[in-house]
Amino acid sequence: EVQLVQSGAEVKKPGESLKISCKVSAYSFTRYWIAWVRQMPGKGLEWMGVIYPPDSDTTYSPSFQGQVTISVDKSINTAYLQWSSLKASDTAMYYCARLNNALDIWGQGTMVTVSS
């Protein structure tokens, strides 16, 4: 079964750094782009950016450019989303998803809570 398994929930303080992960299984990691999507509490879906695992070609939404970094480690079939300095407004659920036409397979989500 194709799966994207994300790392667990995080509670952080403002200013801290964070890297969350998305490990894929049961398909060739280098065949499809991986996207990240944010969902703030009670709000809609926001597309953050995508990465192409074979060469790490990355495109960010202007809303997230410079705020996060998307990366991959091909050796362990894992994509990452990271922050260097979290803000309270980063509190949200973050999803990774496989881009196959549209976003056909989603991870279970990682809840990130940033609070002092």
Add this chain to the structure above:
Amino acid sequence: DIQMTQSPSTLSASVGDRVTITCRASQSISSRLAWYQQKPGKVPKMLIYRASILESGVPSRFSGSGSGTEFTLTISSLQPDDFATYYCQQYDSYPDTFGQGTKLEIK
């Protein structure tokens, strides 16, 4: 960025009703549109891609149509499991963008 506008934002309907949700793009996106369903506390699920192609395993009461700037998602006969929030998404040009969502409620 391409803006995606869904209407209505909230829709109250009964089991057995036929419902339609509209999604408009601020510029032409050809047929590069997907629809997702999300239930509270759950992961979004892709229902339709390329405007009208039903994802495998999705019930046939769901259908999509449209091209260019106007698209619709239709549920032919609402079932209790269909009460959820629905999002459209364009993937014609980066950044991909979602509509604001349509919450389908039980009347």
